[in-house]
Amino acid sequence: MAYQHTIGRRVYKFGDLKTLLAKASPYRSGDVLAGLSAESYEERVAAQMALADLPLKRFLEEAIIPYESDEITRLIIDNHNIIAFNLIDTLTVGEFRDWLLSDDTTAGVLQNVSTGITPEMAAAVSKLMRNQDLVAVSNKIEVVTRFRDTIGLKGRFSTRLQPNHPTDDPRGIAASMIDGLLLGSGDAVIGINPATDSLAEVGNLLIMMDALRQQFDIPTQTCVLSHITTTVELIRNGIPVDLCFQSIGGTEKSNASFGINLALLDEAYDATLSLKRGSIGQNVMYFETGQGSELSANANHGVDQQTCEARCYAVARKYQPLLVNTVAGFIGPEYLYDGKQITRAALEDHFCGKLLGLPMGADICYTNHAEADQDDMDNLLVLLGVAGCNFIMGIPGSDDIMLNYQSTSFHDAIYLRKVLGLRPAPEFEQWLSRQGITDEKGNLNSRRNAELLNKMKSLWTK
Amino acid sequence: MDEIKALDEIFFAQLKEFTAARIGLGRTGSSIPVKESLIFNLAHAHARDAVYSELNTGKLAESLLEFDLPIVHLHSKAAYRVQYLQRPDLGRQLDDVSKDILESHLHHSDIVIVIADGLSATAVNNNAIGLLKILVPQLQTAGLTIAPICLVKQGRVAIADDIGAALRARLAIILIGERPGLSAADSMGAYLTYNPRPGLTDEARNCISNIRPHGLSAKQAAKKIFYLVQESFKRKLSGVALKDNAGALND
Numbered sequence: 001m002a003y004q005h006t007i008g009r010r011v012y013k014f015g016d017l018k019t020l021l022a023k024a025s026p027y028r029s030g031d032v033l034a035g036l037s038a039e040s041y042e043e044r045v046a047a048q049m050a051l052a053d054l055p056l057k058r059f060l061e062e063a064i065i066p067y068e069s070d071e072i073t074r075l076i077i078d079n080h081n082i083i084a085f086n087l088i089d090t091l092t093v094g095e096f097r098d099w100l101l102s103d104d105t106t107a108g109v110l111q112n113v114s115t116g117i118t119p120e121m122a123a124a125v126s127k128l129m130r131n132q133d134l135v136a137v138s139n140k141i142e143v144v145t146r147f148r149d150t151i152g153l154k155g156r157f158s159t160r161l162q163p164n165h166p167t168d169d170p171r172g173i174a175a176s177m178i179d180g181l182l183l184g185s186g187d188a189v190i191g192i193n194p195a196t197d198s199l200a201e202v203g204n205l206l207i208m209m210d211a212l213r214q215q216f217d218i219p220t221q222t223c224v225l226s227h228i229t230t231t232v233e234l235i236r237n238g239i240p241v242d243l244c245f246q247s248i249g250g251t252e253k254s255n256a257s258f259g260i261n262l263a264l265l266d267e268a269y270d271a272t273l274s275l276k277r278g279s280i281g282q283n284v285m286y287f288e289t290g291q292g293s294e295l296s297a298n299a300n301h302g303v304d305q306q307t308c309e310a311r312c313y314a315v316a317r318k319y320q321p322l323l324v325n326t327v328a329g330f331i332g333p334e335y336l337y338d339g340k341q342i343t344r345a346a347l348e349d350h351f352c353g354k355l356l357g358l359p360m361g362a363d364i365c366y367t368n369h370a371e372a373d374q375d376d377m378d379n380l381l382v383l384l385g386v387a388g389c390n391f392i393m394g395i396p397g398s399d400d401i402m403l404n405y406q407s408t409s410f411h412d413a414i415y416l417r418k419v420l421g422l423r424p425a426p427e428f429e430q431w432l433s434r435q436g437i438t439d440e441k442g443n444l445n446s447r448r449n450a451e452l453l454n455k456m457k458s459l460w461t462k
Numbered sequence: 463m464d465e466i467k468a469l470d471e472i473f474f475a476q477l478k479e480f481t482a483a484r485i486g487l488g489r490t491g492s493s494i495p496v497k498e499s500l501i502f503n504l505a506h507a508h509a510r511d512a513v514y515s516e517l518n519t520g521k522l523a524e525s526l527l528e529f530d531l532p533i534v535h536l537h538s539k540a541a542y543r544v545q546y547l548q549r550p551d552l553g554r555q556l557d558d559v560s561k562d563i564l565e566s567h568l569h570h571s572d573i574v575i576v577i578a579d580g581l582s583a584t585a586v587n588n589n590a591i592g593l594l595k596i597l598v599p600q601l602q603t604a605g606l607t608i609a610p611i612c613l614v615k616q617g618r619v620a621i622a623d624d625i626g627a628a629l630r631a632r633l634a635i636i637l638i639g640e641r642p643g644l645s646a647a648d649s650m651g652a653y654l655t656y657n658p659r660p661g662l663t664d665e666a667r668n669c670i671s672n673i674r675p676h677g678l679s680a681k682q683a684a685k686k687i688f689y690l691v692q693e694s695f696k697r698k699l700s701g702v703a704l705k706d707n708a709g710a711l712n713d
Contacts, residue, residue, distance in 0.1 A: 029548045165481055172481035179477065179485035333547045368509035368642045369547055369581050374502075397484025397494065397502060404643035406506075409484075415492040444489070453473050 001062060005050035012046035018064040020054075021120070022304035023047035024127045026344055030292045030305045030335035052094030052128055056085075059120045065301045070252045071262055076118050076314045084116030096121070097128045100137045100355075107140050114357040119250070119310035122352040126306070131344060131383070134351040138387040141354040145322045146281020147242065149219045149427035151188055151390055152359050157422035158391040159413045160323070160361070161186035164402035168195045170208045176396050177212065178456050182437060183410035184417075184444060185394035187428035188323055188361065189243060189286065191223040195402055202226045203239045210240040212459070216435070219427035221278075221322070223286055228260060228268040235271045243322060244272040245286040250311030253299035262315070269319045280427075283322035288363075289313070290327040291345050292335030305335065306345065310352045317357055323391065324353055325361035329377075330405055332367055339376025342366060346380055350389055361391035365407040374398070374406070381408060385416045392416075414444065482645065502644070509642035512582040514543060519613050522577060525591045529598050532610035534567060536560035536625070540616040553618035556625065560614075564628040571609035573601060573691070574631035574658075578617030582639030585650040589673055589680065590637045593652070596684035601691065619653050619667070626658025633694060634658040635687065640671065649674050652683060654690050656700035666701040668694075 003014040014020040022036035024047035031037040038044035060080065065073050087109070091099060099105055126134060144152040151158050163176030173192060180186055190209055194202055202224045209222035221242040224231075228246045235241050246265065249255045255262075272284040294300040294308040309326070316324045326349035329342040336342045346362050353360035364380050366372035377398075384392070398409040416422060423429055423442055432438040436449030474486025487498045494502075523533050537560055540546035540553045556564070575598075577590050601608060609629045614621055619638055626634035633656050640649040650673040655666055668690050673683040694700045 033549060033551070163483070165483070169480060172483070175477035175480045176483045176485055179474075179483075183489075334550050337548055368506065368644070368647075369513050371547075373506065395483075397487055397498065399484050399502065399505075399644050401481070401483050401643075401645060404641070404645075406644070409494065411487075411489060411492055411494050414489070418492050448469055450469070453469065457473060457476070 003050050003054070005046040007042060007046050012043055012050070014047060014050060017058070017062045018301075018303045018307070020047055020051055021064070021124060021127065021307050022302075024051045024124075025304045025306055026127065028305070028335070028341045028345065029333060029337040030295055033334055034295050034300060034305070036302065036304050048128055051124055052092060052097070054093050054124070056088055056091050056093060056096055056121055059118055059124070064120060064303055064307065065251060070301075072250060072252055072255075072311050072314060075262065075318065076311070079314070079318070080118060081115035084113050087113045087116060093121070093124045094128060096125050097133070100125065101133060105140075107142055110141050110355070111357070114355065117355060119314045119352070119356065120307060122313075122355045123307040123310035126348045126351055129351070131347050134347040135383060135387040138351045138354050141388065143354060143357060143359045143390065145283040145359045147221045147278040147283055147322050148280060149187055149425040150280065151322065151425050153426070154388070155422060156425055157385065157389070157413070157417055157420070158188035158425050158428075159185045159394040160188045160391055161190045162193070162393045162395045162400065162407070163190065164193050164395075164400050166195055166402045168201055168205060170205060173205065174208065174212065174459060177209070178459075179396055180394050180410050181218070183394075183414060184424060184432055184437060185410045185413060186218070186220050187425040188391035189221050189223050191225055191245070191286070193225050193403055197226050197230050199230060199233055199237075202230055203234050203237065206234065206239050206241060216455075217431070219431050225286075225288070228264060232268050232271050235275065240277070241272060241275060242277050243284055243286045244268050245288070247288045247293075248312050248315050249293050249297065249299065250308040250315070251294050251299050251301060253301075254294040254297045254308070255315075257297035257299060262318075265315070265319065283320055285319040285321035286323045287312075287316045287321050288325055288327055289316070289349070290331055291349065292331040295335070296331070306348055309349055310356075313353050313356045313358055316353075321359065323361055324358045325363055325391070326350065326353070327363040327365065329366040329370060329372065330363065333370045336370070338371035339366070339373070339379070342370065342372055343376065343380045343383065347383060347387065350384060350387055354388075359390045362389055363393050363407055365393070365405055367405045377406070377408065381412055381416055382419075385420045385422065505644040508647040509644060512584045512639070512642040512647035515579075515583040515587070517577075517579040517583045517613065517615050518587045519615070522587070522590065522613055526594070526611055529594070529611070531608055532567065534563055534610045534612050536563065536612050536614045538614060538616040538618070538621055543616070546616045550618055553616055554620035554624070556621060556628070561628065564625065567610050568629060570630045572606040572631065572695075573633050573635060574609040574612065574622070574626050574629050576612045576614055576617070576622045576625055576634060576636040578614040578621060578636055578638045580617065580619070580638035580651070581641045582647060582649070585639035585648045585674065586637055588648050589650040592680040593637065593650075593673060593683055596680055597687055600684065600688050604692070606691075620662065622653065622655060623658045623660050623662050626655065627660060632657065633691065633700070635691075646672075646674060646677065649677060652687055654687065654694065654700055656694045656698065668700050668704055
């Protein structure tokens, strides 16, 4: 079906729904690279106006990637909850935007409608929203998940401790872990990006982290972010796997480029769940996503990168994950050119994920060839903190020496908790206090607990 | 307080032996103290300067004279750096003037050597000549003919496919600046492609990374490249299939 909007004497025509969505997208380099971006400022607003008048029902009638040729489309259509959708089925996309922002649409209402919203509806409405709107709606939504601690509660803010090392040296990784724990990091997960996907090395890292977690009785979970097939193999070998990680895409073809499909994810989910390692909950999956990965795999089907990204969340929500995060600034300037585009993308991803019911976090990050720096990340950090982001990364001094990019430091999380009055996950907060890392007010102690340091020191002298 | 700091320093000194990560930075309030903050800024500044550095074609050409090979100056379709950063597709193709230049140099050869700025011209400005001084004589002694050396501005790795095909070379080697990190802004990569032609992807290439004084030395890199060149000609391929023999490099 074709869509159109008239401005003055000029009629703007959009051949199909995916073209309309692409032209309505706020400017970003990846859509230009894909040849999908609006040709002028006016065309973009014309597309947004046409989109605002579009009934939400239209998204159930026109698939942007054919049902027959893409299993993610089938997942979206087959799992759509028509009863939840009844709450919004008379609205246009524009009315949906106003409805989301309305005071009557509370956290509870948003939770009830979540499974009635498709990724394309979420992407569409986000294109009619300013950064402020994305923050305002996200801030209303609470998505809570549990494994050994409780993540995502209102007023709480967690971190993934990311102790990467270029050669996976277990002592080097442990050194970064200790540094992070002493700075209050790691309540979302302690998660390593491995330099290799070797079964033996990944297994050793998992055993080392699990031993350290048990020795210090830390209420958190550990993860090595290897391919799901590696994780499944490790589970079969009896290695202590808390969480199963996978990078996911929003189209069947992009997932094929990651070497996965829904059947493999089902298998990995069941295998991880069967271990029953969570003490207070069984959210066992951890997913990473990021705008542009579909285009970079030549698997975007002419769909703009933000809509592709939202489709990832249909995959993620099938598995009730503990953690999902976008890695907005990692992919490079050909997809998100500068701090402005990275900021916008991260806020969109966080909003769409939360709206679809996911425990969204964000890797607030940039590469050295992007037009961005620490100031841009500082801004985004505050925005996501206000938006109620579940977690961010914690990396020594912001500098990931394995992946060669900059993300948030341990210090960044301390700062955000302080200025916004946010606290770690409750179980982890108590642990920090028991270890003397924080004082009775939850602030980091200026004095070190000598006993704890000695215990940690013994890890190296053994 | 000083006692606590001293305790910290001894503790972290031990941990720092095992990682180059920025651990044990200390804190003032919730922030990183000024000294470490500025050290970080300097590393980022080096990386940013490297991204916007320019290929020193004059000095490179002068240094290349000793090989007694023709030198050609080429440019990709990316007209300037900001465009280069946003349009990788343009950085992979030669502009029309460059295509004409190559036509006048057409004669069959075994190897074409390409030097391109990539994401750090600093890396090739500093490291390309040192490597070629070892590698070119080795190739010549082995009886291989070398095409004109191509200096390319605003080039990406795959531009060597266009160049190799235009010059009808059997194999292309491109020396190119890698994406600068905070720990190194001058890291050069070498990519080797057998039977170069437009449309190839990364799995058709072999890559030798991190060539710089504090990484892989010019001597080590030249040895690896020369080995790969010989194997590539022997097996008439490059890329993933050639990597299987990488164990032979570990001596």
